[in-house]
Amino acid sequence: MLRKLNLVFEELFIFIALLLLVMFFGVMAENFFTAGTLTAILTQLPALTVVTIGMTLVLISGGIDLSVGSVVALSAGVIGIAFTVFELPLIIAAALGIVAGGCAGLVNGVLGSYFRLPVFIVTLGMLEAGRGLAYMVTDSQTVYIGASIQSLSLPISGIGLSPSFLVSLGLVVLAQYALTRTVFGRYLIAIGTNEQAAKISGIRTEPYLTWVLVISGLLAGLGGLMNAAYLGASDPNAALGLELSAIAAAVIGGTSLMGGRGSIVGAFIGVLIISVLQNGLAQLGVSEPVKRVITGLVIILAVLLDRWRSR
Amino acid sequence: MTARIATEGLDKSFATPVLKQVALQISPGSIHGLVGENGAGKSTLVNIISGLLPPDSGSIALDGRSYSPASRKAALVAGIALASQELSLIDTLSVAENILLASFPQKALGINRHAVRQRARALMDLVGLEHLSPQTPLAQLSLAEKQLVELAKALSMPEETTRLLILDEPTSALTSPQANLLHQIIKQRSAAGLSVIYVSHRLDDVLSVCDTVSVLRDGVIQLTAACTSLTSNDLIRAMSREELLRHSDDKPRAFGEVRLTVEQLSSTDFPEPISLHCHRGEILGIAGLSGAGRSELLHAIYGLSAERQGRVVLHAAGPDTVIDSASTAANNGIALIAEDRKSQGIFSGKSVSLNTTIAGLGKLGGALSTILPKREQRVSEELIAQLRVKCEGPLQTIDELSGGNQQKLLVARWLQAKSDVWLLDEPTRGVDVGSKLAIHNQLRQLRDQGATILIASSELEELTALCDRILVLSNKKAVATYDRGQWSKEMLLEAAFSNYQGPRAAAG
């Protein structure tokens, strides 16, 4: 019975975990089941969602992208400076930020696949370099952008959802489709499972491994835009450690760090779990150390659940 | 006399029953053969006895006492040594460390390195690895050498406490001299009281080495008898309902035009250039001792080797294609089925269907082309039926299939990609007789449809049964080519040994 359900909806178990968590906070925190909480969660998760999509694809291909947090800050910085100092139209500034992210991803990808350097090391380098560039671009100062960019984070009247959230949701669907229904996704899975067998099957692995990091970079760039829109400002210290949250969300969603296995929908549920947890614990007024312990335990539990499911 | 090991009513099911009421008795000091087609349940039985799997029901007795190991470690403590078919070695450790992994000689603090080297040296000499240093990293060894290391590892347990040695396909990668040495060793050990379970597809080996033999079919023991009373045809009949007899006609056949030309090809693995050509409708065999460069040649033709020089040209009705990379090869109709199925063939943990269609996707067009799951499954189902792959369906994980069926899926993968030039490296290694004949027939059928086939194999019988021509490699060099009807087994062997100097190289 469970096995059958599982075939229909692989993310079922993790989804149940999310529901349990929501129910728990609903009982514990008096104002948890309110529109305010829902809006708060939906407003703050787009940046983590798009970054996690990229991270999940990279993990599935057997790699890892440690640079996403820094790239988010870099992109946000580029957008802030382009908009306030160079007074470019917002749409151009946003495009520049996303392109900056793509460039960082391209450097990662080319070094990782054509120069055959370990992706772990290359993106670790980019984690440092990207953060440094973010400080350089912003002169280490928070750049106030203002209300014009925040409209991306404000709910559209009538729908109740923000443009940022709709875009991130659209990307979840698109990426899940690309992963399960296109040759690109299939090749990523194959390369992540067994690179040698993939080569023998006629797959040119280098362009795919490059592209997946470029995509991750572009999505981190978009994450930078979303972060700036959320804050109404570009913070060069933004997204410190975001890569770890993204990896955690991906893993909670059933993605294997060994490559070859993963799901975008699952990762999105992972993002929801992390956001619900953060919000719920803040509403309960739990102290910082306890928050961290609980967050850590939930990550471990989720992975345990996934292991149990896949047996 | 109490049996060394006795099983009673063993049952085991995964998705479907794999073992049914298996009762097996092996006396102390006896060598017991275990044969059956792939998927018959041999590996499962071996895994249960060696503590890797628990049975669903039934019991085992070791020297009359109840024995139900909770883990491989518990089985080791009880005295059960195992040389597994899927080698249990660690690539990053040295040969010595691999051999003694389970029983490192200890000093007060840490490992006694001197003792490790000495004991490893002795075991390596015993199994015929005199030419290697115990410090050699395992990754540098050939498959045959690794198999000998696995054997040495199984023999590393102290003789006094070892009660049962299980050998699962111990000779699948070995040359005849290596296999003979192995057989001598186990005969000596059994004379000293050790019991042995010997699992193999090589029926002649089983009949000559073992005292008794059991035949498994579909999880049921069909036959247990003394080897002296049996012939290999008896075993084959017990294993399979069909009469499996080799057929080979000795007449040279006519081929089509030349399809593949290899000009002065060399790589780091074989510095001396090799040239060859192969026609449509022809099977070209590549013979040689283990380590002679058979696999390396196929890989180089396919465009995989480092520092590859020379030219590989594919001739077609249109313009010729120069093969310079694996993706060019695959997308122009060349198929490679590598020797090591696990690391170079299958996508482990993935469905039968993904494994079947992956190579054909390159023909769909761009990377953003859509995959239709329904269509993909239908395509896989057709191939499963065509090649008679034993599985639950296209969504089953490939790891749950037996080796022979996995091999069939690799053939299916390339059939689906519409390949017509086949590079096959040991296509029937570790495959049961039934599957082997099925694969042979499939290859003949492909040949008759105009395919160009290159087969590298360590089994001369396989090559002489299938091939139109045989190229012999000796010590990384092409030494001779024979047409059908011109060769004899002795000529082929002589050629294979011709380029080795000194007795040690010939043995390896």
Add this chain to the structure above:
Amino acid sequence: MTTMKNVLSAAILLLLAACGSEDTTNSSTVDGGDATRPRVALVMKSLANEFFVNMANGAEAHQAANSDQYELLVNGIRNESDLAQQVSLVDQMISSGVQAIVIAPADSKALVPALARAVAAGIVVINIDNRLEPEVLAEYELRIPFIGPSNREGAKLVGDYALQDLDSGSEVAILEGIPSAFNSIQRRTGFEDAVAQAGMKVVTLQSGDWDQTKAAQLTSAILSQFPELDVILAANDNMALGAASAVGLAALDHKVTIAGFDNITAIHPLIESGAVVATVDQFGDQLAIFGIEYALEVVANGTVLQDRETPLELITAASLQAN
């Protein structure tokens, strides 16, 4: 084999480059080599934070104007919680033979042993920005003077201003920095003093780790839990910015009064628009200069070591207009 080697060496180069960048981008020497002038090392917290960047810039400008008086070495760490790096910076400064170290410690306790080594080496040590724990100093029998503003008073100042016109029943939330940091504790205590004096209630106290995004997320959650919240007192301006953006996004039907601390440039538009009512300037750009001047005094005259308090100023919409 060769490719393996290439990969390895490339990886090592890259790592070196990564490590090297920490040291080079965060340190700079102003003016070089004259043995007669005293050499002063300024050891900062994160040079990625605007507050400390201003402080360092102020010090460098001061040195440029007084280049005949002393030499200056400016060093900073990568992020404010990287203690180990700051300890090793102190050791490097000791071995480079400076006469004085002016330090903004990343931690009020952990840096003491390293500074004890500096004092033992005959170096004058001046503590700025974040006060070293007196008990720990006593344990090492050290006298290290603290030059700086009282963070507690500053927080009280801005807190009083923010709360002055509100009902006594108002609900207040406090966003503190990293809970273990001395400044964070001082500012939180100052806020609490102001809230107590106004007779109001702190409904929740949470740590935003000095971080803008984190503060914004926390604020969203707090607003869901306490929809009637009136005041958010943030222990630095970055968190005030985050809180302001979350309040803006929540589209509440009442006003939430927000106050910050540090007076960074990005907060000005918000103060002008009223989204944030006030912040405190502790003249961070002057702080290092105060420390350096005091250090030079001690090196030259052997002045008795004593703590000194530096000025604070409340920044509001009115004071911004006045400038």
